[in-house]
Amino acid sequence: MMSSLFSSLPGAVVDDAGLQHVGNPLIEQRALAAGEAVVPLDDRAVLAVPGEDRLSWLDSLTSQALAALTPGISTELLVLDPQGHIEHAASVLDDGETTWLIVDRADAEGLLSWLRRMRFRLRVDPRDASAEYAVFGGTAAGLSSVSPARPGAVPLVWTDPWPHVSVGGWGYAAVDPHPGADRDWAEALVTRDEERRIADAATAGDIAVAGLAAADALRVAAWRPRWSADVDERVLPHELDWLRTAVHLSKGCYRGQETVAKVHNLGHPPRRLVALQLDGSGSVLPARGAAVRVGDDAVGHVTSTALHYEEGPIALAVVRRSTPVDATLLVDGEDGAIAAAQEVVVPPEAGATANVPRLTRLSRRAPAK
Template sequence: MSEFVRTTPSPLLTSTGAVPNPDDSPDAGVAWHYGDPLREQRHAERSAAIVDRSHRFVLSIAGSERLTWLHTISSQHVADLPDGASAENLSLDLNGRVEHHFVLTDLGETTWVDTEPGTGPDLLAFLQKMVFWAKAEPRPAPDMAVLSLLGPDVRRPRLLGALGIPELPDVYGAVPLPGGGFLRTMPWPGEHAWDLVVPRDRLSHWWATLTEAGAAPAGTWAFEALRVVALRPRLGLDTDERTIPHEVRWIGGIGEHGAVHLNKGCYRGQETVARVHNLGKPPRHLVLLHLDGSADTRPEPGDAVTADGRAVGHLGTVIDHHELGPIALALVKRTVPADTPLVVGGTAAAIDPDSVPRHDEVQPGRAAVDRLRGR
């Protein structure tokens, strides 16, 4: 599990009904909920909700070679990313294990990056160390902050008018916002999702503007519940020090809503990615667990997932969903059948069969070897 970095409390915590996240939470410093977290989830799915995610770590990269340089040291194909486009990306270690997950947007000759608050300083340090002679300047951007808008009603004229933009961009597209910053469309945590990366001194302005236009305040509880159902992992909660991209659904180019392009040039950790893609299968995979809601205690992230008393994985994010009840993400061994009775933290658990990825496809490398052998 990653170390959580304590952030300065958001000014939006003074909003009516705001309940802060616990101090030991990775989301400390912003609102956990506003008094009715399950209702907030329904707003996020069915109408419109706004979530304060201003604890996210934001940095900027200037310089004419920023994209070609970033392309060489990360897993996504971003060398020719057009202005007003975004992508998800990873930094891997030499063994192909995930060190950082981040979202980037290139707009107006600057690349903006936002990532987990607990790993942001390390990501910035890594990028600065890797500049060498490239014309790229990674810098912290503490004056920028992230808000998220969720729900189909964001597309309605009232909220579009409040945003001051004529229409919403396609997935991973970004447009400037009045007064600075930008809005980008995301493919998760729900079908209707947008991030606003705005000047921190305008957080209260945007919060007031968008709530007055009909977006209901929602805490990180709502955001996380949608993320878990969408099977989107979170670094440090749903990953560990051994996680490789294939295990947690981060494989794919921008058009596939992934973070690892399989046909780009060399980058750190590429050998592992290519080997698993072409010849092997991931040792574990990310699944959705349904937890016994009648249990007296609730398991916690990091708890062992067991089958017949034998550890077969570990628990990630645990959340209460407004329809599904208590659910969680877990990394479990690929060989564990979906109908295996599981126990985690003393609580019975079951794998959602629809969450199990398929591994029956023939890898390109195996197919080539078979052809050479006449099979």
């Protein structure tokens, strides 16, 4: 179990990823969504990339157009293998002197090692800055209490672009409204001294803190992919609808670009992301990796699960493209099969024939007033 400055909070549950919750993840979700709490993202790491060539260099290596990135503008990138499979992912923010990459902690060492090998003679010097900075998440307004202003400098706050289709991107999900349409999520870099101040304020009751479980439930409900949860060794960005924010389809060459273009323009991704509304009569969520079936036939696997404060038990899963969109799915659970209503995220037509009719959301959420 990792050490956390927040482990002494009443009700705190901490595991290897960090602070999971402080007693009631459902209440924490509400507070986090309302901007009334922040979450220490102990499962994130921070990489810093200073140097005059940093943006053009990252542009040449990754899926995102970064050469002309304006300081303070948030985006994200993927590193692909030659066959177009996702190897690494990072949230990106540049302050005019340094490009900051927020990454899953489990991916930090691999991505940094790869970046260092790709420097050649360019003026870049990537390093792990996690000893200098911690990451906190929440709404933009909620983070104002933990992200001090830097006079004359760009705030080190990354604003999640999801699910809006970025310039050069493409969105496959055809639901109206998209469940992440009102998503208000940002991640702030704070110094380790500031992190201790926040922990002291939380202990004194001056700042409300939520856990990673609450943050992840909001992510799953917004159909937002994440490297540490939804990526396996053969996933393509198309399969997770990640073209919308992490891929620029008309930028210059980069590793894996040929596959990205071929699948989008000439073919179809072999698998597709679905959202699952799970039968809530059981008390245990299925495990990540649990088989998803049509009858006895395994058609995919669960990538993320959560108990959402409005939706109830939900999950994301990757299934074969040929899985019927109206099929009732079953998920392998600890106590037997769990019935799951399927919501189409990436439609079977995604790719060469991406003109998909818009669908109405299947949701347990109360309608907006």
